[in-house]
Amino acid sequence: MTIHTQQSLSGFIASEPQRTVTESGDARLYVRIGQPHFRRNDDGSFTELDPSFHDLVAYRATAERALDRFQKGDSFVAEGYIRTFTVERAGQVTEAEEFVAKHIGHDTARTNYRVDRTRRAARELGDAACAAPERRTERERADVTALGR
Known part of the structure; x- marks a missing residue:
């Protein structure tokens, strides 16, 4: 049997988590996340670059647990997939994307917890x-x- 894998994402919670409800009544988490970036220098050291920011959503029980456990500034690791969609703003149709987290937890490499x-x-x-x-x-x-x- 093969190992089941999905896309993963790590970073930090950049905005206060927001709870909304879907049309079917399911809980939905929305949060802006940041991803740090670094450049490796010729001498082996690293230079920190500006982070990139993205949208993350979760639904149902995953959303409820994340809303209870995460706050702005927390480091996380998530498993899920990228969803692309079109959005219209000011008469312009553009493509947007969000990471849909099916599983999310604190990043043990960057978080102390019990x-x-x-x-x-x-x-x-x-x-x-x-x-x-x-x-x-x-x-x-x-x-x-x-x-x-």
Whole structure:
């Protein structure tokens, strides 16, 4: 089986994230993002160039999670695809593009953070806590007891 890949994008959140709703009622995230650029010099050093700026959108659950977790200035990595479309401004029709993020997270190379796994652990224990005590495994009984259930 081949490895499934998609386009990726990294950069920083350049504007305050905006929440809108699609015609079908789904959550939509819109944000301007910046991408830093560098030029390698002959001596091996790098010169920072001006960043480029682009549009990023996400939909449904990805949009909701990103709206809760990102703010202006955050570094990110996203997976998705580029969508091109035409737009009319002042009577001129031009092509525009946006990156549609299907997955997005903080860039671990540029962000310090702690991972909170309590929701995941609680969700995993949820089924065990609801099961009849005689149907729980020994590990599940210990975990449920530790949680006071």
